[in-house]
Amino acid sequence: MSEVDLAAQVLDLVRTLSGPGTQAEVLVERRTLALTRFANSYIHQNVADTTTTVRLRLHRDGRTAGGSTTLTVADALRDLVQRTAAASRLCPPDPGWPGLAPPSPVDEPVAVDEDVIAATPADRAARVRAFVDACAGLPAAGYCRTAHGTSAFANSAGQSALGATTQASMDGVARSTAADGAARLAGPRLSDVDGAVLGARAAAKALAGAEPIELRPGRYEVVLEPLAVGDILQSLALYGFNGKAVNEHRSFVAPGEEQFDESVTLVDDPTGPGQAGLLFDAEGTPRRPLTLVRAGVTEAVVHDRRTAAVAGTASNGRALLGGASWGAVPQNLALLPGHGAAPAEVPGPAADSSVLDLVTGVRYGLLVSDHWYTRVLDPRPLVVTGLTRNGVWLIEHGEITRPVRNLRFTQSYPQALAPGGVLGVAAYSAPGASHWDLASYAAPALRLAGWNFTGGVSG
């Protein structure tokens, strides 16, 4: 049975078992995920699964409940409807219920990549082999992942939508005695992922990390590569532009204010280059490209129906599954790249030529490859602590001179991107995959005037 048919069947069951006054929405997702993982230069974990999840939320007599099942036989669907209806009757009232998404056209689905859908364990192993071989004897670790999702939405208000996504991604490190070097890429097509290119880039970084020096903590000018900028984008998405956080005054974001450097334009766009995402959200609201920051000025936050109702506005289609407590989150955030030549592979530790273009302007600072284990210390100003990982180098007079040991930082992300804080935006945005879902981001390298390093990894 197709996802569309399953959704329709559940809606029929709601009408039959819960009565015509019940408001209901159904999301059926079929995910096929395959991931080939390697460490010490061999494949040590190799997994695949296909799961269909049927999610139901219903509202009746002022009360709301949700539920899901991975069982799709008729009895299981009937049980899902019955227990969710029963739960809604016993639940305390829900005065904030925002109603169902009204009928509204959803854009045509983005074409999926048949090569991702058809990818075999041998296809993924071949990319692993290419990565390992490109590491020229350095131990390698990482994964190659192919994922395909099909989703169907229907609600009792007459809204329906169907969409599909594909994503191929590879993430790996080459390991030398002193340092690891990383390379990571994601895209909607299997051909986006070239194990040899990524392996060579990771190895170049690892080899350039030998004999790192210890640097005194302090405030340094930095060039952050796309992997590190991707971490910033994901933090801004979760804690900054989240409509619930804004409603509850837990976010720094203030629409209409010049909160970022004028070189910063942020969009949430599932159709953007390299992005993977559906064109509707968990409530069936169309998810269209949305500019959150234009030339440094905050324009919008993202909403689901509940956060929008609180804010007195309309949902812009960013509802998450189970998002009532998390809020609404951009899932395809992109920092638009600057202008310049298309990037090319370069020797040495820089990820590509667009990074080197930024390095050239730095008199004394640090090149940071990646962030690790970043956590929010102070939510409102979004002060985050974390560490550098997979390579840090000193930049002197526009040249990358020496590797540096990893450092801990404690930094307000919006403050780092504030007016005057961004000294350069690279000409290329690299797409990256979320670790946890079929979400993605696109990040260029950034040159920032200051970054607050608060300790060395060795103490």
Add this chain to the structure above:
Amino acid sequence: MSEFDAATAAVEAALAAGARYADARVMYRRQESMTALNGEIEELVQDEDAGLGVRALVGSGWGFFAVPDLGSARGAGERAAAIAAASASVAGPAADLVPVPAGSATWASECLVDPLAVPLSDKGDLLVTATAEARRAGADLAEGLYHIWDTRKWFVSSEGHRIEQHIRECGAGIAATAVGEGETQRRSYPAFRGQYGTRGWELVDELDIGAHATRVAEEARALLTAPQCPAGQTTLILGSEQLALQIHESVGHAIELDRILGWEAAFAGTSWLELDRLGRLTYGSELMNIVIDPTIPGALGSFGYDDEGTPAARRYAVHNGQWVGVLSGRDSAAVAGLDYGGSVRSDGWARLPMVRMTNVGLEPGPHTLDEIVAATDDGVYMENNRSWSIDDKRLNFQFGCEIGWEVKNGRLGRMLRNPTYTGIGPRFWRSMDMLSGEIVTWGTPNCGKGQPGQIGHTGHPSAPARFTGVRVGVRG
């Protein structure tokens, strides 16, 4: 087809397709969670998932495949073997498994009050009442939640295992947030995201979260005007909840054998521990006795058998300050030349079993918190985690807590806001000079690891303790 029949069919199919070892888990899991905000229910969700995951070893290559339909068990076994064969194209060293006695067994966690049978109205009223009270007492955001997991699993291996387990877990908590000019302050009870265990609803009843609603709200509001935690080196006293997370991050993950072997190098990271120093490395002071113990009744990391069929067993990880044990699985133990696994679990039927923490925590010390404070002339006492971060070798950490207090001349003094501390794991643990015997086994239901990502449930016996020469008050 019964669950055991399906698992057996999957294993037999994998063997027929060329596997030299195979195991399969059928799992059926029900979850229920509710959140409340400011006296109103935000969300109630009841989920169920069910399916079968099969793992096959072909030559030295592993493969895993999972399906929701038990009728597809044989096909799943064949797919797992085919994936394992593909692994052999980028092959590693020969894979072995340390022996585990085979046989049939059943196990169930203790549960006095089935949490799924407690009326939703009662559970809703609990959260509504507690958050309404916290809101009334001054919280701008008063949040409450509970979560229930009910998991049944059936395990079969090609070596003759046939094990059925039923594990019920639940827990709850509240948090109050006060919003000030440009900042927020939060207080939680009993811990950030609550306290959890392999117990029934009696655990939630014992927490009595409503009784703490006023206090957490008042403390959150008071924090907005409290002085900042001063920066510098000082004597640090940690409450047991914060120390539980310190154990989790700087001991539990560091002693995972898959990390030590480099199997997690690209993502979760490695470990500063090197196997050739097992038994010969000073991890902490002599007060430091860390035990791996999945047999603790009611603890969140407890089970009868791990997801490779190894019976739960207690062993030291750190004894009198010396590193003596690891968390391991059958294959990682064989690679390391050790003779025990027992710490392998999967987050549901669709995920590969991997090395995970069980219950990892401290044995009690000789002091009390009151004695520790009384013995401290100058320092800071911190409670309840707010933020955590640690490097990929599990050495350099920085934690933020919700609240701190000055300690002066053996007494608690002023409340401090934004308390943080940072350090290097072994130096920190070697500085522990006082440890309380007031053990609480904290449950951590959100331990992330693996690719695809898995969420693990872990337990951490912990007690208040004192550390010397610790850097506190780190800010951006």
